[in-house]
Amino acid sequence: MAGNSFGDLFRITTFGESHGGAVGVIVDGCPPRLELSEADIQPDLDRRRPGQSHLVTQRREDDRVTIVSGVFEGRTLGTPIAMQVSNRDARPGAYEHMAHIYRPSHADWTTDAKFGVRNWQGGGRASARETVGRVAAGAVARVLLRRVAGIEVLAWVSSVGSVDATVDLSTVTPGEIEANPVRCPDPEAAAAMTSAIETARRDGDSLGGVVTCVARGVPAGLGEPVFDKLDAALAGAMISLPAAKGFESGSGFAGSRRRGSEHNDPFVPGAEGPRTLANRSGGIQGGISNGADIVCRVAFKPTATISRPQETVDDEGNPVVLEARGRHDPCVLPRAVPLVEAMTLLVLADHWLRQRAVDVL
């Protein structure tokens, strides 16, 4: 089926181009009778919003969400929840000089190869603006998971370029993350990241980095082997994000260099079943949550849009030199944090509902 839906039971479908009339999402499968209003959605959108700090793109969008359907007298109806955000500060003119140029490491050429047509205004559907719908839907999932399971999901920037943060996964708080615009809870690293991003911007260049995400309070038993394992669902969700190039669960790539005797997580008796002493499993064993914190990391490449001249070709195959204009992020990491949270929330909401149909007898 076409690729703009995600999830089975908590299922979202997003729509909208960067410079079209609006972007948005339909959430189908949110259980009825959940208290929900736009005030639950807006804060996450505000964390994703352009222009929120000097570190990100200065496009001006207030990204005010409207719930169009599915909520009545403050509660969900069990019917589709349609949510929408208008595109206001669209400046298609700023892209006209690039209408026929394939920007390096962007989706311009591949979009043409696939569809034979593209909206060149701001990347069209390949713009990060597409993620507005994901974040709005993720906010609904957050309300649901908090209510039914006490699940809390939080993410932060753990590296930018070569700057790595030191963070205690089990104690870090949302307040620490939001304490600075780079969304890194290690203040020293945050300062170095900020400085690195500012330098890159001055150089007309860009940086990548890594987001780490933790989900706390996830009950044991979520995940649908063998293909919709919880970590497989997270991996697919994360790599579907713009600019994502890598995913790790638990010990990840580093774990592949250890011996089994150093890597296995010993079990000890716990209050609600076995508990692991370490968490190299990242809260998932055999694709099913084990009751420990879910931990994963997502690598984002440096923003493809840079101001430096770049060699490339146009859509008639001629070599050209591109000098990009248009507003963009020198580093997507601070705005990627709510995206990673949103995808984690969507996966967990879907799997939490799916487990309802397993745990029956």
Added chain:
Amino acid sequence: MAGNSFGDLFRITTFGESHGGAVGVIVDGCPPRLELSEADIQPDLDRRRPGQSHLVTQRREDDRVTIVSGVFEGRTLGTPIAMQVSNRDARPGAYEHMAHIYRPSHADWTTDAKFGVRNWQGGGRASARETVGRVAAGAVARVLLRRVAGIEVLAWVSSVGSVDATVDLSTVTPGEIEANPVRCPDPEAAAAMTSAIETARRDGDSLGGVVTCVARGVPAGLGEPVFDKLDAALAGAMISLPAAKGFESGSGFAGSRRRGSEHNDPFVPGAEGPRTLANRSGGIQGGISNGADIVCRVAFKPTATISRPQETVDDEGNPVVLEARGRHDPCVLPRAVPLVEAMTLLVLADHWLRQRAVDVL
């Protein structure tokens, strides 16, 4: 929906426990009139098979595949292709002493948490034996992709523990990969890996590692943004494999440490559209193939089964010391190679068919 199906148009559903009567797969959606016989399937199964070398588990299964339906007079019918492999050397008795013990970093506890019941014989459905169906289906996808698109998929072991191979992605051949039982085309590294695996086995311990996979001849245009991007589909596919903990596409985690000006892939004019000078994109831009080689890497943790005594708990919550018996792989990497190829082939077959419904006008 339940988690034992994969793909949309080239859709597989697997079944079978490690020590049940049989394991197998139904492939639904393979186009009709494709020449296909068991001789096309068996070689990939033989590469996955236990007992194929001294480096892997010594369970004896000839893993002889039977095509039960969907093929008539040597060609596919367009109806479901059911394939089946009997379990012969099942020794459930070898697992009886572990029937009530939760093995560390295995799926024992999480299976109980999810289902409230489990087949403790050889891990049941959580056994790597489950992948027989994937490999058989992947072999069908291989025949299809070769026929319709000239696509070739090959994978190899690029690291075991701390031993890293040096491999030229664009020239490596299947013959070089199969030249040694560890399936590493760098002979020197292969020797070091073999020695490391033998040492680990002697120590009653285990090793992890990384498999690299390349798909050549993939046309530009495959992938279904925004959620079923080609790299997102690969990520989900790979992390669904037993013991997989990490996925990278193109430059991956290392790319996140570079600047955009170093990371972007410049375009130059090519015979069939723009061509990238470098391939940090791993053949995928904006979730759509760009015509270059698809490149990805998958990290596998060290085998959870080790012979050393381990602290754990039983299913009544009592602390116990586990001394594992039963046949197992000291390192899954050599047998993981055909699994990674199979998942890549399944993703590509599915997306190749999906693009047929896009490229219409």
Added chain:
Amino acid sequence: MAGNSFGDLFRITTFGESHGGAVGVIVDGCPPRLELSEADIQPDLDRRRPGQSHLVTQRREDDRVTIVSGVFEGRTLGTPIAMQVSNRDARPGAYEHMAHIYRPSHADWTTDAKFGVRNWQGGGRASARETVGRVAAGAVARVLLRRVAGIEVLAWVSSVGSVDATVDLSTVTPGEIEANPVRCPDPEAAAAMTSAIETARRDGDSLGGVVTCVARGVPAGLGEPVFDKLDAALAGAMISLPAAKGFESGSGFAGSRRRGSEHNDPFVPGAEGPRTLANRSGGIQGGISNGADIVCRVAFKPTATISRPQETVDDEGNPVVLEARGRHDPCVLPRAVPLVEAMTLLVLADHWLRQRAVDVL
């Protein structure tokens, strides 16, 4: 998965309550480069619109559609096409006296039983207003099918209450159907139907009837046995329409009373393969189109809303007498015609695209 999506490759998701802010649809999977504008959508919406004649509900909605995304410079992008229609003449107050009453043969009680909450304003999501999105999406399918296959779909009212029309399936034209507000191409029957509907309205009562639908120009080979047979897909599509209670393909129920020798459709040589002399198969054999006209019939019950007093219960279980107010259709049949067409178009578009992934070698 939740029930507000339809189709696999040409996939729609609808949203919106009767008296919420808007109703609409996302079409995901429409091929790119199709010329499309709001002018292609509006005519079908106008045929579904309330207030279009004295035979239907007098609720005033101009039902002006806006394409929010997925179309650029007059052509589809291959990205989700979101379309929306505002609710203007919503009069929720008119329903307040029924907020706690379960109207007989409506969805009030079952909605409460399922969701534990309901939007009592005009039936909420159970209102026929929900079908706006279906009709808009069906209009897109119509443009696609005309362009790629020359397929034409038309439906008409073949009975109202006890009045039956006589119509030649192979020659009837859209002009004949639209010649009168009841949408019956048999003028004599149309007059009798009109009179019957007016009488029913005067009596505070309602009528049901049957819509017949024909699809011409459908190539042989569409349909996906064994569960997504073309007739099975049509059956599910039709019975999902509000008030639909019966479906027949080809000879239908009457055919079940014939002998095989009278019922089989003899083949004769034709220009594009075998041709059937009769069409008791309704253009579908073994669930696959055979190149003849697709023919089906859909039975609609009499409108559940009537003005006469009815015995029922409230949501606290007390017996009450309901005297309905609010605007409603004394007979849904004239407005059901575009709905039946829309569902047929959606099924055909989906199956036409699916066959692209079958007819490969």
Added chain:
Amino acid sequence: MAGNSFGDLFRITTFGESHGGAVGVIVDGCPPRLELSEADIQPDLDRRRPGQSHLVTQRREDDRVTIVSGVFEGRTLGTPIAMQVSNRDARPGAYEHMAHIYRPSHADWTTDAKFGVRNWQGGGRASARETVGRVAAGAVARVLLRRVAGIEVLAWVSSVGSVDATVDLSTVTPGEIEANPVRCPDPEAAAAMTSAIETARRDGDSLGGVVTCVARGVPAGLGEPVFDKLDAALAGAMISLPAAKGFESGSGFAGSRRRGSEHNDPFVPGAEGPRTLANRSGGIQGGISNGADIVCRVAFKPTATISRPQETVDDEGNPVVLEARGRHDPCVLPRAVPLVEAMTLLVLADHWLRQRAVDVL
């Protein structure tokens, strides 16, 4: 996606041709810990089996089912339940003379039109033998529904040709249905049907008829508007059966001729919510079960295979006269009864599980 899967949460995938090695099914999504053995499956297969009486085809198949996976120590594991039945009395030779002939009103021509290849042995996948997998899966659903909800599903033959039975829907018992080989609980009608079938057989001809199905004990609230309404799901399920041409829910086509005041089902207070005095709704309102008996009817055309000479064409377009041989049913109705039950059971099991994900807060 390809068409051999049915259901979302209780999902089945069937495989197998009439004369291939075996036919069977995978059930994915059956909840764990359900007591299940082959003895639960065999009785329904025996009711579907050829050769069970003189009224049906004399092909000899004992149709002995094997559970290949998913059950351990007498209980389901929550993993895929694969079930298989071997084809024993396959006589492909009996079909050789028809290998190149398109039998009228069979799927021969449409299969070639779709797939460009077909297994001409006994109709291949288009044979009614395909339904073995459905019935086996339906039997699992029956065990589940009885256990979790006390739901009972039973069907019977309500007409054969022009012979109509008179049956009290609310009191008819399985014993009355199975009292005669025609599976009609009205003994007088059963005798007339038997005689009609025997006459048709002697004439080398065939008969059609109608099966009525009732589901008792279905809780209010099942069904997923707006596209997966309970009656829409039943309609699609039924019309996917071989030879099915019509579907009615509740009052069906006859109801479309009544006035609303005669047709609405008045509510009265009941022990578990409102209760309808009549059941013209067939237990479903707005696509959601209302707690009353679910009632539907399915029309089957007369068997396409008859012994009389018929005009048709071969696969090179030449006119030929077909004189069919091979064993076949003069009337499929008696064997259609377990098929209709199976599809009803599958729909209800799926929707019962889906409601688990709705009724959460």
